[in-house]
Amino acid sequence: MTTSPFLIMNNIEKAFNGVPVLKKVSLTVVEGEIHALLGENGAGKSTLMNILGGVHQPDHGSIQIKGLDVKMSNPRVSQEQGVSFIHQELNVVADLRVYENMFLGSELRSKLGFLKVEEMCRQTSEILSKLGVDINPKEYVRNLETSYKQLIEISKALLHKSKLIIMDEPTTSLAEHEVKRLFELMRNLKKSGVSIIYISHKLKEIKEICDTYTVLRDGELVGTGSIKNENLDTITKLMVGKSISQERLIQRHSFGPVVLEVNDLSSQGLYKNITFTLRKGEILGFTGLAGDGRTELFESLFGYRKKYTGQIKINNQLVKIDHPRKALEAGLALVPKDRKENAIIKDLSVIHNMSLSSIGHFEKAGFIQEKKEKDRFHYYKEKLNIKVHNPRITIDKLSGGNQQKVIIAKWLEVDTDIIIFDNPTQGIDVGAKHEIYQQIVSLAEQGKAVIILSSEAPEVQKVCHHIYCMYQGEITARLKGEEATEDEIMSYATGSKREAANIG
Ligand SMILES: Nc1ncnc2c1ncn2[C@@H]1O[C@H](COP(=O)(O)OP(=O)(O)OP(=O)(O)O)[C@@H](O)[C@H]1O
Ligand SMILES: [Mg+2]
Structure with missing residues (x-):
């Protein structure tokens, strides 16, 4: 050479x-x-x-x-x-x-x-x-x-x-x-x-x-x-420019009542016999390879996909969600992966992209309270180290990772009981990653129930109480977050290992 x-x-x-x-x-x-x-x-x-x-x-x-x-x-x-x-x-x-x-x-x-x-x-x-x-x-x-x-x-x-x-x-x-x-x-x-x-x-x-x-x-x-x-x-x-905190995130270990119950959910060719429960204050992780069905599963929960069998209960009420708006009304938010296709509005300013989903927080008698909106923006700008000179420029002028930070900030502001994050730290730098995990953990501490979909084993290990591994549309294991090793997660996610029946 x-x-x-x-x-x-x-x-x-x-x-x-x-x-x-x-x-x-x-x-x-x-x-x-x-x-x-x-x-x-x-x-x-x-x-x-x-x-x-x-x-x-x-x-x-x-x-x-x-x-x-x-x-x-x-x-x-x-x-x-x-x-x-x-x-x-x-x-x-x-x-x-x-x-x-x-x-x-x-x-x-x-x-x-x-x-x-x-x-x-x-x-x-x-x-x-x-x-x-x-x-x-x-x-x-x-x-x-x-x-x-x-x-x-x-x-x-x-x-x-x-x-x-x-x-x-x-x-x-x-x-x-x-x-x-x-x-x-x-x-x-x-x-x-x-x-x-x-x-x-x-x-x-x-x-x-x-x-x-x-x-x-x-x-x-x-x-x-x-x-x-x-x-x-x-x-x-x-x-x-400084050392990054490697400390484990502190999590609560007692949870409130079940807020989401999924029972034997199947959708042909996408996922099969999915059963799990999510409690108030709990963080669950779902991980697997491409084609494992986890994105489609949660799209069904959110009303993007209507063809499925099985039951979904939110706060003990049987629901049939056929539109994302209904999901939000039922207290469920989904942060989609892939910001370019699903999350950002290119021609809108940075600050409005952030406040879009929680506009109610900044509105009074039909007017946007600009000061409040700006204050929240500055809170996240500092917390997540968002690099932007002027929040009024269109979001497509930001670097990829900074766009992602704005999207995450937007959803951290949403006031639903259940929040599902799909691949939340895509393209985020090491410094801000830890801060985002911290914010997610604190959502759970405030009593929200959180689900993280991620292809990165270390990510779910770090923040989740329980990890569900999926392979070709089926749950192959439910592991304790703090005990699961990367190798173990991998072997379930690649289908080379599978837990006994009745996971959930
Ligand atoms: N077309 C543009 N117009 C105005 N500013 C821009 C444009 N493209 C990039 N910038 C700015 O240039 C700076 C560097 O952005 P760049 O995309 O190169 O960052 P990066 O290192 O790739 O970050 P990331 O890890 O988030 O992808 C950022 O402050 C960004 O807002
Ligand atoms: Mg870049």
């Missing part, structure tokens, strides 16, 4: 509306290395990559590929230079089929100009199967789970036989199992001389897969070096 630099970015500067977000940032990536790009939410990681990918132009600075100056004037130029970009916000087209997404803009055609559909499907299947994904290449992307969409986005980059692949938080929707497969693939790419820039807030992943790192803080380069020589605490400190 050679060690010559494939990429050098030199003193890159960038400002948006006069606010500098990158200040003389340099980055060198050697051939065949996996380089971690680290930093808190809003540090400038995606912006730097958008400059490399030709999405944004730098105000100053230069880029060299293999020693030659290049100007990445648009994404196509960047791709021609051998750079592929897996975007943080998924970039797949819902109304196209899987293979059409894969070959969008580079369709295979016969000499006569006909599309070679079967050949594209074959290549699509080949790459997907390397990632361990079994989906029909002709399936419409809109019908797929988020994690599959993410896997398609990754496969798309692999198809182009690039020399440098930018992975901007590629694993936010993936379960451990899928992450392992991706890492295997990354190691193979590395062997063949491909370089990877890897952005993630999951430090365990960084330690496992990356060779080198660069840390940004508030748009400035604060450190770079070899991962092996550094321990993760040092790197975290560089990112956050």
